[in-house]
Amino acid sequence: MRFSMRTKLITGYGCLDQLGEAVRSFGVKKVMLCTDSFLAQTPAAAAIQTQLAGAGVSCEVYTQLQPEPIDVDCDRGAAFCKEQGVELIVALGGGSVMDQSKAMAAIVTNGKSCRELDDVPIPKRMLPLICVPTTAGTGSEVTFVSVITNTQDQYKMTIMDADSLSPDVAVCDPALLTTLPPKLVASCGVDALTHAIEAYTSAVANPISSALALQAMEMIAQNLKRCWETPSDREAQSAMMLASTMAGAAFINSDVGAVHAVAETVGVAYHIPHGVANSLFLPYVMEFNRAGNEAYYARIAHRLGAAEPGAGDGENAKRSIRFVEELIAQLKIPAFASFPQVDPADFEALAARAAKSPMSLDNRKPIETEDYVRILRDAYQSKKIYR
Numbered sequence: 001m002r003f004s005m006r007t008k009l010i011t012g013y014g015c016l017d018q019l020g021e022a023v024r025s026f027g028v029k030k031v032m033l034c035t036d037s038f039l040a041q042t043p044a045a046a047a048i049q050t051q052l053a054g055a056g057v058s059c060e061v062y063t064q065l066q067p068e069p070i071d072v073d074c075d076r077g078a079a080f081c082k083e084q085g086v087e088l089i090v091a092l093g094g095g096s097v098m099d100q101s102k103a104m105a106a107i108v109t110n111g112k113s114c115r116e117l118d119d120v121p122i123p124k125r126m127l128p129l130i131c132v133p134t135t136a137g138t139g140s141e142v143t144f145v146s147v148i149t150n151t152q153d154q155y156k157m158t159i160m161d162a163d164s165l166s167p168d169v170a171v172c173d174p175a176l177l178t179t180l181p182p183k184l185v186a187s188c189g190v191d192a193l194t195h196a197i198e199a200y201t202s203a204v205a206n207p208i209s210s211a212l213a214l215q216a217m218e219m220i221a222q223n224l225k226r227c228w229e230t231p232s233d234r235e236a237q238s239a240m241m242l243a244s245t246m247a248g249a250a251f252i253n254s255d256v257g258a259v260h261a262v263a264e265t266v267g268v269a270y271h272i273p274h275g276v277a278n279s280l281f282l283p284y285v286m287e288f289n290r291a292g293n294e295a296y297y298a299r300i301a302h303r304l305g306a307a308e309p310g311a312g313d314g315e316n317a318k319r320s321i322r323f324v325e326e327l328i329a330q331l332k333i334p335a336f337a338s339f340p341q342v343d344p345a346d347f348e349a350l351a352a353r354a355a356k357s358p359m360s361l362d363n364r365k366p367i368e369t370e371d372y373v374r375i376l377r378d379a380y381q382s383k384k385i386y387r
């Protein structure tokens with residue numbers, strides 16, 4: 001068994017004020033703050049710059065980062081980083097900013113292009129990286145993977161290495177979630193829930209990843225809706241921030257499965273954000289996996305607070321799926337058919353691509369093209385499973 005978690009975690013409401021100290025401990029003089037143009041205007045970005053100035057560290061602000069990052073932007077950002085003689089990157093943002101920052105930091109030290117880093121061991125450790133997540137979803141602040149779209153072949157690459165790509169420090173301040181719009185609270189939260197469920201049910205799960213995944217599920221079930229309803233609910237924000245980090249640590253040491261395989265395929269084809277794409281397919285993949293694996297899904301129902309005391313695993317497995325279906329409906333995440341660019345004539349080709357994804361291999365149950373076609377069709381019709 002292998003379990004890796006080499007990122008130092010700093011958590012808690014207001015912990016962003018420890019960032020300057022964290023940077024100082026690296027003894028560097030030149031830092032780049034990577035963020036997007038919206039987040040660059042927030043008090044968090046200003047606070048980081050003030051702390052760095054206070055620590056006597058010069059800071060270049062780089063904002064050429066877009067949601068769902070692409071290879072050429074990573075290459076361009078890395079070249080700029082090199083030109084500026086940057087010694088450490090602070091990434092302020094969601095999964096997109098953190099993933100692009102990881103890729104840039106690895107391109108700089110390895111002297112390769114982004115596409116050359118796809119699916120190979122990364123020989124040299126990336127530049128020091130401190131992640132400051134502003135969404136509760138991806139867990140990228142502790143994962144050693146960077147998910148970047150290959151614009152030549154239109155798929156999401158997996159740039160991954162436990163030693164070279166683990167962020168050095170994650171500063172997880174739930175106060176940064178206050179500005180997150182409810183629709184992003186919802187979709188990012190379901191991404192974290194998907195990480196937990198897929199990590200727990202993966203064919204390559206281990207006892208440590210499963211413990212983290214189960215605890216994350218429980219925290220998400222109790223706090224995601226609260227966070228979505230009440231942007232001032234500090235307790236719920238704190239729980240969601242922590243749960244998303246835990247779910248990240250779980251899946252990176254286990255794997256994700258068929259939900260991510262189909263969501264990433266569909267997300268790239270139709271430009272649907274990652275969390276939304278996961279929400280479209282999670283209940284249908286759970287239903288596909290359920291038969292023969294009732295004990296897993298019954299355990300999930302217990303942790304989601306959805307189990308019927310005294311009912312058997314068969315009944316409780318179904319209840320886990322009903323809970324997830326209802327949660328996604330309550331969070332008002334858009335339906336698959338509401339995206340005008342989605343064309344059912346594409347489903348065969350998308351299904352074939354999802355079936356070839358390495359994530360399909362670690363799914364609880366072997367899954368083939370025709371299974372994905374059914375899942376895509378059911379999702380397109382918003383077919384009710386147990387509701």
Ligand SMILES: NC(=O)c1ccc[n+]([C@@H]2O[C@H](COP(=O)([O-])OP(=O)(O)OC[C@H]3O[C@@H](n4cnc5c(N)ncnc54)[C@H](O)[C@@H]3O)[C@@H](O)[C@H]2O)c1
Nearest residue numbers: 067068094095096134135138140143145147176179180274
């Ligand atoms: N590396 C990993 O382990 C991992 C895991 C899952 C997903 N991902 C990747 O992460 C990306 C998705 O990341 P995400 O879901 O965090 O969203 P995101 O980073 O794409 O951000 C979405 C939008 O939210 C805005 N935003 C972020 N924080 C905000 C805040 N606090 N207040 C207001 N607006 C805010 C951003 O400006 C952006 O426009 C995808 O590319 C996905 O493939 C990576």
Ligand SMILES: [Fe+2]
Nearest residue numbers: 138191195274
């Ligand atoms: Fe994800």
